[in-house]
Amino acid sequence: MLDSLPYELPELVTRAPLDTHRSTVLPEWVDWNGHMNVAFYVSAFDQASGAFMRNMGLGRRYVDGKLGMTFVLETHVTYDREMKGGAPMRFTTQLLACDAKRVHLFHEMYHAEQGYLAATNEAIVMNIDYATRRSAPWPAPVAWRLEAIWETHKTLTRPAKAGRVMGLARR
Amino acid sequence: MQSAPYPIIDLDLSAPLDRHRAEVKPEWIDWNGHMNVGFYVVAFDQATDTLCQQFGCGFEYTRDKIGMTFVLEAHVTYDREVKQGDPLRITTQILDHDAKRLHFFHAMYHATEGYLAATNELMLMNIDYASRRAAPWPDFAMTRIEKLVAAHAALARPRQAGRLIGIRKK
Numbered sequence: 001m002l003d004s005l006p007y008e009l010p011e012l013v014t015r016a017p018l019d020t021h022r023s024t025v026l027p028e029w030v031d032w033n034g035h036m037n038v039a040f041y042v043s044a045f046d047q048a049s050g051a052f053m054r055n056m057g058l059g060r061r062y063v064d065g066k067l068g069m070t071f072v073l074e075t076h077v078t079y080d081r082e083m084k085g086g087a088p089m090r091f092t093t094q095l096l097a098c099d100a101k102r103v104h105l106f107h108e109m110y111h112a113e114q115g116y117l118a119a120t121n122e123a124i125v126m127n128i129d130y131a132t133r134r135s136a137p138w139p140a141p142v143a144w145r146l147e148a149i150w151e152t153h154k155t156l157t158r159p160a161k162a163g164r165v166m167g168l169a170r171r
Numbered sequence: 172m173q174s175a176p177y178p179i180i181d182l183d184l185s186a187p188l189d190r191h192r193a194e195v196k197p198e199w200i201d202w203n204g205h206m207n208v209g210f211y212v213v214a215f216d217q218a219t220d221t222l223c224q225q226f227g228c229g230f231e232y233t234r235d236k237i238g239m240t241f242v243l244e245a246h247v248t249y250d251r252e253v254k255q256g257d258p259l260r261i262t263t264q265i266l267d268h269d270a271k272r273l274h275f276f277h278a279m280y281h282a283t284e285g286y287l288a289a290t291n292e293l294m295l296m297n298i299d300y301a302s303r304r305a306a307p308w309p310d311f312a313m314t315r316i317e318k319l320v321a322a323h324a325a326l327a328r329p330r331q332a333g334r335l336i337g338i339r340k341k
Contacts, residue, residue, distance in 0.1 A: 032230065032233055032234075033233060033239045033241070037213075037216065038212060038216055038242045038245060039209050039210065039212035039213040039215075039216050040209060042208060042209045042212045042245075042247075043207070043208075043209030043210075046207065046208050046209055060202065063202050063203065064202075069203045071203070071249065072208045072249055073248070073249055074246075074247065074248050074249065074334070074336055075208065075246070075247045075249075075336075076244075076245070076246045076247075076336050077244065077245045077246075077247075078243070078244050079241065079242055079243055079244065079245075097337070097338045098338070099338055102338050104336065104337065104338050122336045123336075124336060124337075124338065162336075163335055163336065163337065164244070164335075165333050165334070165335050166244055166246060166274065166292055166293075166294055166332075166333065167267070167274065167333065168267050168268075168269050168272055168274055168294075
């Protein structure tokens with residue numbers, strides 16, 4: 001485990017859920033159905049995961065400094081409503097669980113002006129050692145920050161769309 | 172709608188469907204030096220198009236303003252990295268269907284090294300073009316979907332299908 005990180009960490013946000021990430025649907029994300037393509041919802045959510053990671057003390061400098069990386073192991077998306085090109089997005093992120101190497105995140109994407117829920121994304125993200133490219137415990141300052149984040153997130157209600165198993169419900 | 176106003180390719184009843192091939196493009200690579208999580212889904216979505224062409228609901232279906240297919244839900248497991256230029260082979264197994272929906276499972280392999288790179292379970296819904304709302308599959312599609320379902324019925328259920336996300340405490 002890394003004992004320290006060689007860069008200044010941003011001010012920690014422990015507000016729960018985290019609601020700092022904003023984005024816009026890019027024109028190249030729109031498909032022949034005239035709406036944001038399924039894959040780019042995942043790209044947009046990946047950027048929201050990036051915002052959560054930066055708050056933990058990870059991000060571009062973590063990778064560029066050849067210290068480590070974070071890999072997504074698994075993701076589950078519900079597509080709740082269409083988003084068109086140029087639509088503004090607002091994200092909230094709830095930490096559902098964490099351990100020495102992993103976080104279990106739940107993102108919600110909202111249309112930032114009309115307020116509706118557009119999609120949700122549940123994701124497992126793992127810390128990776130840069131040199132070995134294998135899983136490794138969070139660096140010590142990250143583990144400490146994660147603990148502080150967990151303290152405020154653990155009291156949130158579990159989202160209804162978390163933990164879904166896909167299937168055709170027979171009516 | 173009894174028949175499609177455009178030709179539909181011959182039905183491929185090999186199970187699983189094993190037609191889709193792709194290559195990891197340079198713009199799909201992120202700062203970790205591998206295919207980014209979003210572009211796995213781009214690659215899988217193109218394999219979904221390959222599947223939809225089997226029952227006449229590919230690009231022409233939307234071009235001719237008959238209908239569209241919308242993904243309702245998706246689950247991805249990222250099993251191993253793929254790098255720029257890697258050849259991909261994606262197989263597709265239909266798990267279930269009803270009047271409006273199709274539940275299926277893609278497996279992405281490194282086409283020459285053979286390892287499993289990722290899986291993608293999907294729920295797809297047929298959409299009427301004009302109303303942009305859910306609608307039953309057109310007859311020409313349903314006839315073909317039922318043949319595909321019959322051909323895939325004997326396949327074992329993939330172990331990654333029906334997964335619940337979570338951190339297992341050791």
